[in-house]
Amino acid sequence: MTADPKGVLTGVHFLDGDHAACEGALAAGCRFVSGYPITPSTEVVERFAQRIPMVGGVFIQMEDELAASITMLGAVWGGKKVMTVTSGPGLSLMMEHLGLAYITEAPCVFIDVQRGGPSTGLPTLPAQADMMQVKWGSHGDYEIIALVPDSPQECFDLTIKAFNLAEQWRVPVFLMMDEVVGHMTERVVIPEASAIEITERRWTKKAPGEYRPFDACADGVPAMAKAGDGHRIHVTGLTHDERGWPALTPKSQDKLIRRLTNKIRDNADALADIREDQCEGADVIVVSYGITSRVASSAVLQARAQGLKVGHARLVVAWPFPTTRIAYLATQCRAMVVPELNLGQMVHEVSRAVAGKVPVRLVDHAGGTVHDPKVILDCILGAAR
Amino acid sequence: MASTGIRIGGLGGQGVILSGIILGKAASIFDGKNATLIQAFGPEARGSACSAQVTIADAPVAYPYVQNPDVLVVMSSDAYTQFIPTLKADGLLLYEEELVTPKDLPPGVKAYGIPATRIAEELGRRLVLNIVMVGFFAGVTGVVSLVAAEKALLSSVPKGTESLNLNAFRRGYEHGRSLVGAA
Amino acid sequence: MSETTLNDDQDLSGLPLVDNPVMPYLRQERIPHIWCPGCGIGTTVNCFTRALEEAALDLDKVAIVSGIGCTGRVAGYLNLDSFHTTHGRAIPFATGLKLANPDLNVVVYSGDGDLFAIGGNHFMHAARRNMDLLVVCVNNFTYGMTGGQVAPTTPIGATQTTMPFGNFENPASLPFLADAAGATFVARWTVFHVRQLTRCFKEALGKKGFRFIEIMAPCPTLFLRRNRLGDGVDMVRQYKERSVLRNGADTKEVAVGMEGDIVVGTFVDRERPTWLEAMNSHFSSVLGDRYRTYGG
Numbered sequence: 001m002t003a004d005p006k007g008v009l010t011g012v013h014f015l016d017g018d019h020a021a022c023e024g025a026l027a028a029g030c031r032f033v034s035g036y037p038i039t040p041s042t043e044v045v046e047r048f049a050q051r052i053p054m055v056g057g058v059f060i061q062m063e064d065e066l067a068a069s070i071t072m073l074g075a076v077w078g079g080k081k082v083m084t085v086t087s088g089p090g091l092s093l094m095m096e097h098l099g100l101a102y103i104t105e106a107p108c109v110f111i112d113v114q115r116g117g118p119s120t121g122l123p124t125l126p127a128q129a130d131m132m133q134v135k136w137g138s139h140g141d142y143e144i145i146a147l148v149p150d151s152p153q154e155c156f157d158l159t160i161k162a163f164n165l166a167e168q169w170r171v172p173v174f175l176m177m178d179e180v181v182g183h184m185t186e187r188v189v190i191p192e193a194s195a196i197e198i199t200e201r202r203w204t205k206k207a208p209g210e211y212r213p214f215d216a217c218a219d220g221v222p223a224m225a226k227a228g229d230g231h232r233i234h235v236t237g238l239t240h241d242e243r244g245w246p247a248l249t250p251k252s253q254d255k256l257i258r259r260l261t262n263k264i265r266d267n268a269d270a271l272a273d274i275r276e277d278q279c280e281g282a283d284v285i286v287v288s289y290g291i292t293s294r295v296a297s298s299a300v301l302q303a304r305a306q307g308l309k310v311g312h313a314r315l316v317v318a319w320p321f322p323t324t325r326i327a328y329l330a331t332q333c334r335a336m337v338v339p340e341l342n343l344g345q346m347v348h349e350v351s352r353a354v355a356g357k358v359p360v361r362l363v364d365h366a367g368g369t370v371h372d373p374k375v376i377l378d379c380i381l382g383a384a385r
Numbered sequence: 386m387a388s389t390g391i392r393i394g395g396l397g398g399q400g401v402i403l404s405g406i407i408l409g410k411a412a413s414i415f416d417g418k419n420a421t422l423i424q425a426f427g428p429e430a431r432g433s434a435c436s437a438q439v440t441i442a443d444a445p446v447a448y449p450y451v452q453n454p455d456v457l458v459v460m461s462s463d464a465y466t467q468f469i470p471t472l473k474a475d476g477l478l479l480y481e482e483e484l485v486t487p488k489d490l491p492p493g494v495k496a497y498g499i500p501a502t503r504i505a506e507e508l509g510r511r512l513v514l515n516i517v518m519v520g521f522f523a524g525v526t527g528v529v530s531l532v533a534a535e536k537a538l539l540s541s542v543p544k545g546t547e548s549l550n551l552n553a554f555r556r557g558y559e560h561g562r563s564l565v566g567a568a
Numbered sequence: 569m570s571e572t573t574l575n576d577d578q579d580l581s582g583l584p585l586v587d588n589p590v591m592p593y594l595r596q597e598r599i600p601h602i603w604c605p606g607c608g609i610g611t612t613v614n615c616f617t618r619a620l621e622e623a624a625l626d627l628d629k630v631a632i633v634s635g636i637g638c639t640g641r642v643a644g645y646l647n648l649d650s651f652h653t654t655h656g657r658a659i660p661f662a663t664g665l666k667l668a669n670p671d672l673n674v675v676v677y678s679g680d681g682d683l684f685a686i687g688g689n690h691f692m693h694a695a696r697r698n699m700d701l702l703v704v705c706v707n708n709f710t711y712g713m714t715g716g717q718v719a720p721t722t723p724i725g726a727t728q729t730t731m732p733f734g735n736f737e738n739p740a741s742l743p744f745l746a747d748a749a750g751a752t753f754v755a756r757w758t759v760f761h762v763r764q765l766t767r768c769f770k771e772a773l774g775k776k777g778f779r780f781i782e783i784m785a786p787c788p789t790l791f792l793r794r795n796r797l798g799d800g801v802d803m804v805r806q807y808k809e810r811s812v813l814r815n816g817a818d819t820k821e822v823a824v825g826m827e828g829d830i831v832v833g834t835f836v837d838r839e840r841p842t843w844l845e846a847m848n849s850h851f852s853s854v855l856g857d858r859y860r861t862y863g864g
Contacts, residue, residue, distance in 0.1 A: 006860075014410040014422075014537075032668055034660075053851045056860035058667050060843075062660060063693040070657040071664035074633070077651065078668020078864075100654050184449055185406065185422035187413035227649035227665060228672050230628040234595070234644055236652035245598060246644060246652075291449070298447040373448055 003027050003160075003196035007055050015188045017155040017181040018043035021111055022051070023188070024159025025083050027196055030109070031057030032080035034071035036064055036090060039123045040179040041113035044085040065090035069097035069110075076106040077235060079226040081163060081201075085111040089120060091130055092137070098172055099138035100237045102260065105214070105222065107166040107201065109159070110134075111175045113182040114341075116367035126179035127367030128290055128341040134174050135319050141257055143264035145271060146174040146319035148289040152186045158316070164199035165271075169263055170221050176318060178341065180291040180370060208232065214256075215242040220263040264320050272322035275314040276329075278304075282311030284383045285333045287326065287350050289315040291370055292339050299339075299376035308384050318346060326353035335383035339363035339376045359383065388442035389528050390451035392471065393518075394464025397435045400515030401460065405437030407519050407537045408529055412441040415533030421446040434463055441528055458522055459485050460501070460514065479522055481514070497525055497564050504556045513553035516542075520554035524561020531558065593617035593627075595647050602641055606792075606800025608759040608785025609639055609706050613646070615762050616677075616704070619769030630673045633662040635682035638712040638787075639705075642677045656686030659694045662701050670844055670864045673773065674700070680707040680721040684740055688720070695749035695778045700842040702772050702779045705742060708787035716790030723826045726795050741823040742782045747836050752777035754819065754836035758784040758807035761832060768834065777842050784830065795826075 007026035015023070022044045025033070031052070035045035049059045057080070062068040065086055072082045086094060091112050101108050114130050116122025134146055145165050147158040155177060162173040204211045204223035208230045216222045222242075225231040234244040239256055241247040247256075264271070277300075279285050284303075288296040293314040303310045313329060315322065326349075330336065335358050338347040347362040354360050363379045365371050391408065395401040405422045413420035418441055425436040438451035457472045458479045459465045465485045472478060474493045482498030490496055501517035516538065523534045535554065542550045594617070603609050620627065627648060634643035636655035643650035649672075653661040658676045666674040676683075683691055683705050694701060710728060711717040718728040721742065722735045731737075746754045753775055757765040765783060772779045786792055786803035797803060807830060814822075815833040822831040841849065844862070851859040 012414050014406060014414060014420075016422075032664070034664060053855055053859050056862060058847075058862060060663070060667065062663075063689050066657060067660035067663075067690055067693070070653060071660040071667075073653075074651070074661035074664025074666075075668035076664075077649075078665045078672070080668040082664075082668075096654055097657070180423070180449060183424060185409055185424075186420065186446075226669065227631045227651075228629055228669050232628070232647055232649055234650045234652070236644065237654055238652065245595075294447045294449060301447070370448075370450065 001198050001200055003193040003198050004029055005193035008193040008196060009190050010192050011190055013188045013190065014185055015152050016043065016183050016185040017149065017152045017177055018113065018183065019047050020152040020155040020188045021159045021175060021177065022047040023190060024156040025109070025163065026051060026055055027156070027190065027193070028160040028163035029081045029198055030083050030163060031055070032072070032075040032082045033059050033084065034062050034068045034075070034082075035059070035085050036062055036068045038065075038087045038090045040115055040182050041085045041087045041111065043182070044111055044113070065093035066097070069094040070100065072108055073097060073101055073104070073106050076108055077227050081107070081167075083109040083111065085113070087113050087115050088117045088130055091133060095133075095138045098134075098144070099140060099142065101172040102138070102142045102144070103237055103239075104235050105170040105260070106172070107170050108172050109162045109166055109175065110172055111159070111177065114176065114178040122368050124179065125368045126291065126341060126370065128176075128178055128292060129345070129367060131176065131318060131340075131342065131345040134176065141261055143261045144172050144174060144319055145169065145264065145317065146176050148176045148315060148318050149181055150290050150293050150314070151181065152184060152188045154316075155181065156188050156190065160196060160198075164197070167199040167201050168221070169267075170224070171264065174319070176290065178291050204231070212242045213244045214240060216259055220259055220266070268320035268322070269324050271317055271320055272325055273316040274322055274325055275316060277312040278309075279311030279313055279329055280332060281309060282332065283309045283334050284337060284380050285311040285313055285329055286337045286339065286376070286380065287313045287315065288339055289318055289346065292341055295370045295373055296339050296376050299373040299380060302373065302377050303380045303384075306381075308380065310380055310384075315346070321346075321349040321353070323349075323353040326350055327355065330354040330357040334358055336360045337363060337376070337379050337383050339365070339371055339379070341365045341367050341370065388440060388444070388446075389456060389526075390454045391439040391441065391456045391458065391528075392436060392451050392454040392468050393439070393458040394434070394436040394468050395460030395515075396463075397433060399435070399460050400512070401435045402437050403541060404458070404515045404519050405439050407534065407541050408439050408441070408522065410541060411529040411533040411537035415536045416530050418443055419445050421449045423449055423451070434461075434467070436464065436468070456522070456526060456528070458518060460518060462486065477526065479518070479525060481518065497521075497561070499557060499560050501557065504560070505553060508549060508552055508556070510549060513550055516550050516553040517557035520557025521561040524558035525565055589621070590614055590617040593620055593647055594645055598645055601645055603638060604789045606786060606788035607638070608708065608783070608787075608800065609642065611759040611762060612704070612706050612765065612783050612785060613642055615766040616769050617646070618766045619773060622766070623770045623773045625673060625773065629671055630675065631665060632675045632677055633658045633665065634676070635678040635687060636713070637679040637682045638708075639677065639679035640682060656682055657690065658682065659687060659690040659701065659703065663694060663699050666700055667844065668864065670700075674702070676701055676703045678705065679712070680705055680709065680742070681711045681719045684742065684745070685720045691745070692749045695746055695751045695780070697843040698750060698752060698777045698840055698846070700776055700778070700844065702781070705780070705782050706785050707742065707782050708785045708791060710787050710791040712787050712790050716794055723824065725826050726791070728794065739823075741819070743780070743822050743835050744819040746780040747819040750778065751780045751836060752838050752840060753779035753834070755780070755834040756782040756784070756822065756832050758804075758811060758830065758832065759786070760804045760807035760811065764832070777840065784824070
């Protein structure tokens with residue numbers, strides 16, 4: 001189906017990433033946001049609070065991020081498309097409810113506008129230091145989807161994609177922005193509602209009594225019901241069976257947790273979105289994501305100007321990590337360079353995929369600003385030697 | 386492929402960021418170019434110093450920051466002191482001449498001043514100082530077209546203030562054109 | 569209630585089997601429940617289900633939300649749309665559920681540790697906002713499921729595993745907190761008062777706004793035994809002897825200790841707009857026709 005025109009601000013705009021992400025959420029059909037202010041993400045909820053009364057829906061500023069993240073989950077079972085928005089310290093508080101969202105298969109979107117950490121760190125300055133936290137920060141085994149925009153236009157586009165993937169797979173989906181992308185203003189084109197594809201929630205067609213809320217369809221994803229539909233569903237954060245009832249045995253744990261993780265793991269190749277530029281035949285391939293990909297691309301252009309064969313692979317989907325494709329690219333080059341605004345996070349995934357076939361060089365940065373392109377260029381030159 | 390890096394500096398409340406928005410919009414929405422606006426965001430941006438960086442280019446903008454601007458626009462002496470060392474050796478300085486005295490100007494830099502505060506006051510609202518500066522920028526540099534800048538301006542200012550702002554813009558624009566000797 | 573009904577030594581084996589009237593309200597396949605003999609939680613559930621029956625509500629539109637702990641398991645046993653959430657966060661979950669679908673009658677049913685220690689902040693803010701929820705707290709003065717640790721309700725002097733030499737922390741008076749935070753309905757009963765409690769549930773289910781019912785209940789395994797207070801029956805006898813009915817009592821004066829009066833009754837019953845009513849009326853007045861009135 002296509003987007004509800006009520007939420008779509010069709011036109012050409014000059015927006016920052018935070019505002020664009022909010023418009024993406026409205027276009028995607030998000031009608032419920034529970035948030036808590038935190039720099040540099042606050043503009044997303046400020047805009048939502050401004051816009052939603054005229055679109056039809058609810059914004060509520062909760063008392064903390066624990067509340068914001070679980071109020072959102074309550075609204076899922078009330079039937080809404082939902083989102084919450086935060087940055088590092090708030091994300092840390094939301095980790096328990098990431099787990100609850102995951103185990104209860106609640107479709108929802110978390111926007112994380114990354115800033116320097118740990119702790120209060122650099123509230124107004126960028127980093128890409130939460131990339132591992134979203135994947136590993138909640139306890140237990142889990143898989144999420146994380147999209148990484150590098151422009152306000154992508155903040156709009158990928159927020160819609162995040163909502164669609166959340167509905168398709170019934171997993172929490174992250175939009176991993178950073179302070180630069182969040183506060184960078186550029187042209188954002190919002191198409192007509194009829195040109196925006198929306199994935200609807202997969203409601204059960206079964207009658208009360210026949211419906212089992214966690215009985216998966218062939219793709220591993222169960223159909224949903226909401227409270228008030230007459231199904232008398234039970235939803236618990238405990239390990240549960242197909243009926244949703246607590247089932248606290250190793251066998252039921254194995255069955256449930258494998259199904260949940262396999263929804264994503266088995267589809268990792270299909271979910272991958274890598275934008276490759278001149279990777280075939282390259283001597284060095286730069287693997288980057290988010291704002292760093294824009295900084296890296298200026299370094300790549302300079303390296304090419306010096307006659308080097310340099311490819312650039314930008315991860316638009318960081319999780320699930322595109323292991324297959326990165327492993328293939330490693331067979332096509334002599335070295336890989338991974339710049340990121342942290343002291344080494346996704347580089348570990350690259351190295352795992354490359355499995356020693358070629359050297360992988362990290363261009364790290366503790367955060368607070370973006371790399372100087374020259375530092376990335378130097379690493380490319382060094383790797384090419 | 387042309388690319389112009391612009392730094393606009395001033396004080397909080399002067400409308401520095403809005404100036405950047407109007408330039409960015411003019412270029413990216415109405416002139417068919419690409420523009421990226423970055424605003425200085427930090428404790429230093431609250432209350433006192435405030436700055437915006439705008440890159441206007443024919444090709445998509447990769448690196449988003451303006452490390453060494455081609456054009457520096459300043460509306461406070463602090464901003465001048467802070468950013469003049471970053472201006473390119475053959476760069477262009479545009480300054481509010483009652484608020485900024487360009488001391489120790491690097492030799493290769495071309496500098497143009499405008500009494501933007503006085504012009505704004507003449508128009509009845511000191512607040513439109515920033516719009517005078519935007520017009521001045523357009524008039525001196527031609528980096529954004531007159532038509533695009535006016536459209537961007539009209540889509541960015543509060544309803545009911547359009548003619549005031551348009552007058553402010555045109556005064557700045559004309560002043561700029563006269564300084565660079567345009568007809 | 570007569571003394572004889574408190575005697576658990578009766579031989580019932582010769583009596584004919586009859587269907588328990590609360591069974592349709594329970595997920596029978598999930599029985600037996602996890603609660604200890606003498607625990608008061610089941611009694612509260614019994615009263616709640618009878619109130620559901622008497623209130624003649626559309627049960628498809630009643631949802632129950634629990635946190636974590638012994639009382640947190642109530643959601644799983646009731647044959648309603650039910651949500652067993654994370655520790656302390658039943659109220660914000662219920663907030664989202666109610667706001668997303670305002671047609672639901674949403675009940676939060678949880679324990680004192682869950683609602684008032686880890687979840688205390690949410691309680692305060694939901695009451696302040698007048699979120700349209702009925703919040704039921706089964707107060708057994710301890711953390712039962714984790715083995716009898718000190719709770720924000722534990723009276724001074726009571727021994728708990730993490731207060732091995734007796735509690736020296738001042739406990740919270742839950743009705744006082746609820747009143748001060750802005751709840752529109754505040755009542756307290758004990759599991760001795762089954763008829764009054766049933767009536768109270770029914771009354772509260774029919775009202776709007778942030779409604780709070782505290783129910784004192786024995787935890788024989790971890791609170792009573794450790795403090796040499798006997799078994800569940802002994803405690804219910806204490807509730808009977810110590811309770812004093814005082815409707816409209818000043819909530820400043822209803823704190824409970826190891827001894828002394830237990831003031832019961834309806835302390836607060838007032839009306840003010842719920843969060844959603846306030847949002848709709850405010851936006852309608854300031855935004856006029858531009859506002860899309862929200863109904864779910």
